[in-house]
Amino acid sequence: MANWLREKTGILIENKNWEPKVYDLNLNLASDSTIPIQLDIDLSEAEGCCGGIPRVSAVFINGEIQSPNNRTFFTIEIN
Numbered sequence: 704m705a706n707w708l709r710e711k712t713g714i715l716i717e718n719k720n721w722e723p724k725v726y727d728l729n730l731n732l733a734s735d736s737t738i739p740i741q742l743d744i745d746l747s748e749a750e751g752c753c754g755g756i757p758r759v760s761a762v763f764i765n766g767e768i769q770s771p772n773n774r775t776f777f778t779i780e781i782n
Contacts, residue, residue, distance in 0.1 A: 716742070721757035740764055 716728070723745045730738040743761040747754055762769040 716740075723757065738765060741766075 714730070721744050726742040726744065728740040728742065730740055732738065741761075741763040742759055743763075744757050745760045747756045747758050749755055
């Protein structure tokens with residue numbers, strides 16, 4: 704497990720069958736608190752051995768685009 708995940712509260716969204724499309728998710732924190740999350744998944748470019756792998760191209764929280772920390776992980780502060 705990555706060190707940053709041990710140090711902070713984290714949410715992992717995992718799916719072994721990601722497809723290139725837009726996923727609309729809701730994070731329910733309580734019965735009266737829901738945060739809409741939109742994941743835009745596309746495929747990596749078909750170069751070398753690793754082409755065609757599903758990758759997150761954009762993450763939206765409450766309709767606002769989030770900046771990625773790198774090509775794999777997005778860290779989002781929820782206040």
